[in-house]
Amino acid sequence: MAAKSALKNLFPYNCSLKLPPPPKFPLFFRFTAAKAITPAAADFSTLECSSSSISNSAQKKQKAKNAKVLKQKTSSFVESQVKRRTRSDREIDEDSLLKYYGNDNSCPHVPVLLGEVLDVFASVPLRSFVDCTLGAAGHSSAIIKAHPEMKLFLGLDVDPVAHEIAQARIKGDLYPDCCKFTSDLQVKTFVNNFKNIKSVLHDIDEKLLVDGILMDLGMSSMQVNNAERGFSVLNNGPLDMRMNPQASLKAEDILNSWPDAEVGKVLQEYGEESNWYHIQNKIVKARLHGGLHSTAELVDLIRSSASRTRGGRQGWIKTAIRVFQALRIAVNDELNTLQDSIHACFDSLASGGRLAVISFHSLEDRIVKQTFLDIINCNGGKDEVQDGWSCDPAKVIVDRGEKEAWIRRMISGQIGSILTKRPITPSEKEETLNPRSRSAKLRVIQKG
Numbered sequence: 249m250a251a252k253s254a255l256k257n258l259f260p261y262n263c264s265l266k267l268p269p270p271p272k273f274p275l276f277f278r279f280t281a282a283k284a285i286t287p288a289a290a291d292f293s294t295l296e297c298s299s300s301s302i303s304n305s306a307q308k309k310q311k312a313k314n315a316k317v318l319k320q321k322t323s324s325f326v327e328s329q330v331k332r333r334t335r336s337d338r339e340i341d342e343d344s345l346l347k348y349y350g351n352d353n354s355c356p357h358v359p360v361l362l363g364e365v366l367d368v369f370a371s372v373p374l375r376s377f378v379d380c381t382l383g384a385a386g387h388s389s390a391i392i393k394a395h396p397e398m399k400l401f402l403g404l405d406v407d408p409v410a411h412e413i414a415q416a417r418i419k420g421d422l423y424p425d426c427c428k429f430t431s432d433l434q435v436k437t438f439v440n441n442f443k444n445i446k447s448v449l450h451d452i453d454e455k456l457l458v459d460g461i462l463m464d465l466g467m468s469s470m471q472v473n474n475a476e477r478g479f480s481v482l483n484n485g486p487l488d489m490r491m492n493p494q495a496s497l498k499a500e501d502i503l504n505s506w507p508d509a510e511v512g513k514v515l516q517e518y519g520e521e522s523n524w525y526h527i528q529n530k531i532v533k534a535r536l537h538g539g540l541h542s543t544a545e546l547v548d549l550i551r552s553s554a555s556r557t558r559g560g561r562q563g564w565i566k567t568a569i570r571v572f573q574a575l576r577i578a579v580n581d582e583l584n585t586l587q588d589s590i591h592a593c594f595d596s597l598a599s600g601g602r603l604a605v606i607s608f609h610s611l612e613d614r615i616v617k618q619t620f621l622d623i624i625n626c627n628g629g630k631d632e633v634q635d636g637w638s639c640d641p642a643k644v645i646v647d648r649g650e651k652e653a654w655i656r657r658m659i660s661g662q663i664g665s666i667l668t669k670r671p672i673t674p675s676e677k678e679e680t681l682n683p684r685s686r687s688a689k690l691r692v693i694q695k696g
């Protein structure tokens with residue numbers, strides 16, 4: 249409705265054009281797109297209006313033509329507004345990326361937006377750095393190598409398997425045949441949740457503030473590829489999905505014992521699944537026959553719930569991905585702690601320090617974006633909506649960063665600056681080489 253009235257305001261003429269149906273995006277996107285439409289941005293100048301001198305049939309033809317032009321322009325405009333991002337134009341170092349795959353495809357995890365993350369920290373003297381999500385230490389390893397000035401490296405991961413792999417990798421980097429990195433770098437890694445970053449730093453030194461922090465959210469390939477962890481839609485395994493194997497809640501607990509409404513809420517809110525009610529009912533019915541205990545059983549249930557008219561195989565696989573995402577978020581309580589964790593990370597930065605966050609789905613990205621704005625207190629401005637940002641326009645610095653080519657547009661606040669007004673997404677080349685990078689979004693905030 250908002251999009252319709254915004255478009256109508258643009259065309260007060262008596263064109264009586266049929267507006268195209270609203271785009272099928274979640275409410276959030278529709279709202280953003282509608283707010284962002286401005287006559288200057290939307291070039292509808294070639295639109296012709298009806299005139300009394302035109303005959304009836306010519307009028308009809310003209311109307312149809314106008315409607316078609318408007319529909320095309322609206323959809324491409326809305327699409328460009330919805331994809332508010334800056335695709336990276338960084339040349340990808342294909343050789344070094346391919347090295348991650350190894351000859352036998354044995355690499356545990358290929359780091360996403362690696363060159364872009366290195367760019368973010370390139371101009372910062374990183375005497376101390378925290379990788380909140382070690383994974384296979386792909387990012388950590390490259391950052392340590394790029395910053396010989398580093399004196400303290402801290403790494404966290406909730407998953408002890410990832411922690412062990414990362415530890416071995418960093419050790420290998422520090423003590424290679426040649427001793428370039430044996431210097432005085434102190435490395436400390438922890439099996440811990442990044443929500444505890446402040447206490448981890450505090451235990452090392454009460455006053456410790458660091459120069460850089462990275463959060464590369466979501467799952468690693470090691471987790472997805474191990475069927476026993478239960479993250480994979482394609483490989484059968486137990487309904488586990490815990491990143492921290494010591495945690496008590498598993499996906500099967502939610503499916504087999506949570507109240508119906510709670511199951512539905514998880515599917516609806518964390519999976520953004522439109523067929524949630526139907527799937528919820530099927531899950532609850534399955535309890536009468538002993539419940540669900542394997543990922544294959546859950547996938548079968550989803551497949552049988554999918555309407556045949558809704559995109560066939562593609563349809564149910566997408567539904568399965570959304571349902572698995574929903575359960576994973578609930579099992580690991582991923583969203584509830586993210587906002588507080590970003591605040592804690594920002595508090596842990598020294599002046600001039602940077603926090604880079606890579607997210608992999610819109611729910612996460614929304615929280616990252618909004619929390620960054622809250623940190624620099626952007627919503628306290630004049631509430632002028634700029635490209636979907638509720639912010640005092642005076643604070644939006646549109647110019648490219650003078651010193652750092654990767655910075656396109658920044659937003660400055662009193663205690664920090666968002667260096668990525670729009671998130672950076674992988675180059676087309678990276679998406680081709682590493683399809684898992686496709687949904688990645690990188691946002692960066694700087695203190696002071």
Ligand SMILES: C[S@@+](CC[C@H](N)C(=O)[O-])C[C@H]1O[C@@H](n2cnc3c(N)ncnc32)[C@H](O)[C@@H]1O
Pocket residue numbers: 357358359360380381382383384385386387388404405406407410440441442443464465466467468469491
């Ligand atoms: C995408 S992977 C990181 C990959 C890593 N950047 C690399 O280059 O290999 C995400 C990692 O974050 C970990 N993780 C997820 N949530 C976490 C949390 N709240 N605290 C700590 N680690 C977390 C996961 O266990 C996983 O190993």
